Amino acid sequence: MRPTVNDIARAAGVSLATVDRVLNARPGVTEKTVQRVNAAIDQLGYVRDVTAANLARQRRYRLTFVLPEAPELFVATLRDALAEAGRSSAADRTEIRTLSFPAGNPHALVRTLRTLNSANTDGVAIFAPETPHVRDAILRLKSDGVPIVALVSDLPNTERDHFVGIDNIAGGRTAAFLMGKFHGKRGGSVMVLVSSMQARDNVERRLGFDQVMAESFPEIEVLPSLENHDDEDITARVVSEVLDARPDLTGVYSVGHGSRALVEVLRAHHRARQLTIVAHELTSVTREALRSGDIDAVVSQDVGHIVRSALRILRAKIDGVGIVPGQERIRIEIVVRENLS
Amino acid sequence: MRPTVNDIARAAGVSLATVDRVLNARPGVTEKTVQRVNAAIDQLGYVRDVTAANLARQRRYRLTFVLPEAPELFVATLRDALAEAGRSSAADRTEIRTLSFPAGNPHALVRTLRTLNSANTDGVAIFAPETPHVRDAILRLKSDGVPIVALVSDLPNTERDHFVGIDNIAGGRTAAFLMGKFHGKRGGSVMVLVSSMQARDNVERRLGFDQVMAESFPEIEVLPSLENHDDEDITARVVSEVLDARPDLTGVYSVGHGSRALVEVLRAHHRARQLTIVAHELTSVTREALRSGDIDAVVSQDVGHIVRSALRILRAKIDGVGIVPGQERIRIEIVVRENLS
DNA sequence: GTGAAAGCGCTAACAG
DNA sequence: CTGTTAGCGCTTTCAC
Numbered sequence: 001m002r003p004t005v006n007d008i009a010r011a012a013g014v015s016l017a018t019v020d021r022v023l024n025a026r027p028g029v030t031e032k033t034v035q036r037v038n039a040a041i042d043q044l045g046y047v048r049d050v051t052a053a054n055l056a057r058q059r060r061y062r063l064t065f066v067l068p069e070a071p072e073l074f075v076a077t078l079r080d081a082l083a084e085a086g087r088s089s090a091a092d093r094t095e096i097r098t099l100s101f102p103a104g105n106p107h108a109l110v111r112t113l114r115t116l117n118s119a120n121t122d123g124v125a126i127f128a129p130e131t132p133h134v135r136d137a138i139l140r141l142k143s144d145g146v147p148i149v150a151l152v153s154d155l156p157n158t159e160r161d162h163f164v165g166i167d168n169i170a171g172g173r174t175a176a177f178l179m180g181k182f183h184g185k186r187g188g189s190v191m192v193l194v195s196s197m198q199a200r201d202n203v204e205r206r207l208g209f210d211q212v213m214a215e216s217f218p219e220i221e222v223l224p225s226l227e228n229h230d231d232e233d234i235t236a237r238v239v240s241e242v243l244d245a246r247p248d249l250t251g252v253y254s255v256g257h258g259s260r261a262l263v264e265v266l267r268a269h270h271r272a273r274q275l276t277i278v279a280h281e282l283t284s285v286t287r288e289a290l291r292s293g294d295i296d297a298v299v300s301q302d303v304g305h306i307v308r309s310a311l312r313i314l315r316a317k318i319d320g321v322g323i324v325p326g327q328e329r330i331r332i333e334i335v336v337r338e339n340l341s
Numbered sequence: 342m343r344p345t346v347n348d349i350a351r352a353a354g355v356s357l358a359t360v361d362r363v364l365n366a367r368p369g370v371t372e373k374t375v376q377r378v379n380a381a382i383d384q385l386g387y388v389r390d391v392t393a394a395n396l397a398r399q400r401r402y403r404l405t406f407v408l409p410e411a412p413e414l415f416v417a418t419l420r421d422a423l424a425e426a427g428r429s430s431a432a433d434r435t436e437i438r439t440l441s442f443p444a445g446n447p448h449a450l451v452r453t454l455r456t457l458n459s460a461n462t463d464g465v466a467i468f469a470p471e472t473p474h475v476r477d478a479i480l481r482l483k484s485d486g487v488p489i490v491a492l493v494s495d496l497p498n499t500e501r502d503h504f505v506g507i508d509n510i511a512g513g514r515t516a517a518f519l520m521g522k523f524h525g526k527r528g529g530s531v532m533v534l535v536s537s538m539q540a541r542d543n544v545e546r547r548l549g550f551d552q553v554m555a556e557s558f559p560e561i562e563v564l565p566s567l568e569n570h571d572d573e574d575i576t577a578r579v580v581s582e583v584l585d586a587r588p589d590l591t592g593v594y595s596v597g598h599g600s601r602a603l604v605e606v607l608r609a610h611h612r613a614r615q616l617t618i619v620a621h622e623l624t625s626v627t628r629e630a631l632r633s634g635d636i637d638a639v640v641s642q643d644v645g646h647i648v649r650s651a652l653r654i655l656r657a658k659i660d661g662v663g664i665v666p667g668q669e670r671i672r673i674e675i676v677v678r679e680n681l682s
Numbered sequence: 683g684t685g686a687a688a689g690c691g692c693t694a695a696c697a698g
Numbered sequence: 699c700t701g702t703t704a705g706c707g708c709t710t711t712c713a714c
Contacts, residue, residue: 004707015685020709028683051392051433052707055690088665090343090388173679181637181677184525212679296522299680304667324429326422326645332680336522338514338553339640339673345691356701361693369699393691396706 003044011040023048050319054093061094061315064121065151066112066128070103072230073283074257074303078127078152081303085311094311097121106131113137118144123314127151129199130158147317149310152301153201161317164310166301166332168201172208172255174332175278178297179209179251180217182276188250189221190276191242195230195256205255205280220250228256235261243269254279263289282335290337298335306330344385352381364389391660395434402435402656405462406492407453407469409444413571414624415598415644416444419468419493422644426652435652438462444571447472454478459485464655468492470540471499488658490651493642494542502658505651507642507673509542513549513596515673516619519638520550520592521558523617528560529591531617532583534576535566536597546596546621561591569597576602584610595620604630623676631678639676647671 009019014033021029022037029037040046065082068075079098086096099116101109110133116124124146128134130153138148138158147161154163179190192209194202206225213222226242228235239262243249252275254262259279263286266277279286282300289295309328316323350360355374362370363378370378381387406423409416420439427437442450451474457465465487469475471494479489479499488502495504520531533550535543547566554563567583569576580603584590593616595603600620604627607618620627623641630636650669657664 005709006707016708017685017710018683021684024709030683033683049396049434049707052396052690053709055390055393055396055692056707056709058690058709084665084667091391093390093392170679174677177677177679182522182525184523184527186525208679302672308668324425326425327649329682331643331674333672334675334677334680336515336518336675338511338518338549339675341670341672346693347691357692358694358701358703359699362700365693371699374699390691393706394693396708397691397693399693399706 002049003046004049005046008037008040008044008046011044012037050321054319059093059318060122061092061318062120062122063094063096063311063314064116064124065096065098065310066109066124066126067098067100067151068103068127069100070230070257072256072258073260073285074281075103075127077281077283078303078306081307084304085307089311092315094315096311101128106133109134110137113141116141116146118146121146122318123147123149125149125151125164125310125314126155126160127153128155129153130155134158147314149313151306151310153199162313162328164306164313164328164330166330168204169208169211171280171299171332172205172210173212174208174334175205175253175255175280175297175299176209176212176217178299178334179253179276179278180213180220182278182296183217183220183250185219186250187219187221189223189246189248190251190253191223191239191246191249192225192253193235193239193255193262194225194227195258196227197225199256202255209253209255225255228261230256230258232258232261236265239265240269249275251276251278257281259283259289259295260285263294266294282333287340290335290340293337296336300333300335301330302333343390344387345390346387349378349381349385349387352385353377391662395660400434400660401463402433402659403461403463404435404437404652404655405457405465406437406439406651407450407465407467408439408441408492409468410441411444411571411598413597413599414601414626415622416468418622418624419644419647422648425645426648430652433656435656437652442469447474450475451478454482457482457487459487462487463659464488464490466490466492466505466651466655467496467501468494469496470494471496475499488655490654492647492651494540503654503669505647505654505669505671507671509545510549510552512621512640512673513546513551514553515549515675516546516594516596516621516638516640517550517553518557519640519675520594520617520619521554521561523619523637524558524561524591526560527591528562530562530564530587530589531592531594532564532580532587532590533566533594534580534596534603535568536571536599537568538566540597543596550594550596566596569602571597571599573599573602577606580606581610590616592617592619598622600624600630600636601626604635607635623674628681631676631681634678637677641674641676642671643674 005019009016099112101112135158142159149162150160152165226238277295278297280299286298346360350357440453442453476499483500490503491501493506567579618636619638627639
């Protein structure tokens with residue numbers, strides 16, 4: 001049988017209450033008694049039963065997710081994953097609240113963040129770009145004692161407790177590796193489509209992509225980035241233009257979260273099967289395009305894993321306990337037609 | 342506040358004990374009372390607090406993992422993952438015991454399984470090939486009320502509660518897709534190295550590989566399987582022979598769990614960089630070979646995920662509660678140089 | 683400073 | 699068939 005607080009109380013010759021004080025590092029215990037209790041603790045090899053503690057404490061985890069209101073399917077899949085997690089969260093005393101802000105509106109975001117404090121939330125997960133005001137708002141929350149995790153896109157200059165997402169430079173490098181390998185030693189030229197050069201994840205992916213293309217596939221020409229600002233019309237237009245202007249095009253790298261318009265244009269041009277297409281994020285659109293052969297590979301991250309990991313990490317931070325790093329590492333997934341779920 | 346058993350007892354006008362009986366589907370309650378209690382349950386939106394229940398029940402989970410004593414690194418990584426999980430398992434009242442049997446010795450395996458029963462274990466995870474005697478042993482355990490999950494290699498004709506691992510046909514298909522795509526429309530010939538045509542996972546991978554090669558890459562010739570029985574000397578010899586006999590060789594597909602000897606031979610022949618090599622399972626050997634460029638892609642499964650999933654599923658079966666399917670689906674991971682961890 | 687006692691949400695004897 | 703009661707391992711008043 002595992003030792004309990006009672007066992008260590010008896011062994012140390014003190015009461016339950018005192019053991020509890022020592023366990024939780026609360027004041028009002030003589031240094032001497034503390035020593036005695038700690039001695040008993042490691043002598044008996046005591047490990048605290050966190051679930052029993054939480055029961056007694058009547059702890060609830062009120063967690064807040066702050067997500068952009070964006071047109072991209074990726075955000076939708078993230079919301080779905082969150083809803084799914086919400087269904088089973090009551091069992092672990094977790095209440096999930098989702099707050100939305102219009103994508104690309106830092107003011108609205110900051111206003112949303114301002115409503116949050118330690119009185120109404122125990123932990124916050126944020127998927128948003130880093131701006132100075134956001135930084136300040138996060139700092140305030142942190143100093144209020146609220147744990148914060150950054151979701152998908154890191155907030156490295158804030159005091160966020162953890163980043164839950166992939167290394168986007170490595171993500172871009174992975175995309176380049178596939179693009180290069182799929183070209184099979186033939187040269188060619190590759191078009192790069194980004195959402196916006198403001199978005200940190202897009203910039204990092206492009207950076208990683210360029211590194212590997214230059215290092216390992218110099219025979220392939222990489223064209224300058226084309227920004228589509230997640231607008232389908234813009235995408236349709238610029239892609240069409242390049243397709244016409246560059247009959248020697250051999251590949252397309254879609255850096256952003258959305259690929260719907262790209263797939264449609266390629267289909268319309270009946271060019272898809274002759275080009276190597278690499279995109280990011282597994283959504284209904286990219287999934288279908290992989291199946292049909294319109295996209296060759298998708299570099300992705302598991303939104304279900306991201307959500308569950310954020311929940312686990314926030315709860316761990318709230319409880320002040322450690323995490324299992326291996327379990328929380330979000331992998332850079334490569335998805336092709338054959339390992340589609 | 343979330344409703345508790347007390348709330349629903351009051352609402353239904355019955356005692357705690359009766360509520361508990363209904364909750365746990367225990368006999369001895371009138372159909373009428375059951376109805377009343379259930380009505381109160383969904384009216385108040387009651388969700389049972391599993392942690393409190395487990396506390397009261399003083400439930401411990403004594404789980405047994407049965408693993409082969411095999412030379413392959415993959416099994417070692419699985420053991421490592423298990424050890425890692427063991428470190429944090431005390432917190433969730435789980436005691437993990439590992440039993441080993443000499444790989445390829447069904448008798449020893451059966452002898453091991455025979456020692457297990459509901460008195461000494463609450464759940465079993467097995468990584469072993471399916472033979473008639475194994476099937477019987479599992480059947481006996483099952484009928485003794487012990488939940489069973491199959492690990493890595495399925496035991497489809499037994500009553501196992503769950504299979505934790507990848508679809509190996511899809512794994513082989515994925516390997517073929519990469520092999521074909523990396524050839525970039527050029528033809529060639531590919532050597533296939535299997536551990537043993539007895540091993541179900543090997544056979545399935547080979548099957549999936551052949552399907553896709555035939556469907557999508559008919560310009561590439563796939564040579565007959567070479568069995569190495571996980572023996573490094575055999576591997577070295579047969580690979581060398583083929584390398585000499587077929588100067589037109591363009592690729593190697595390593596189906597089994599072990600790839601050490603293959604990598605060494607290829608290195609010795611200074612041929613690695615001119616061949617496309619696809620292997621299975623991420624281990625220290627394949628990891629290093631990816632980094633050095635000796636292997637181009639690895640099709641893998643996350644051993645950490647497999648172990649944690651097996652633990653979660655066994656606990657769920659013991660508690661008689663459901664699982665989150667998305668969380669338990671083991672992905673077919675594609676690992677290349679750039680998304681290596 | 684320290685301890686006794688009640689209680690978190692649930693289960694499990696044991697009565698009736 | 700149903701209810702009473704004690705208790706799981708821990709925290710938390712409130713006294714001493």
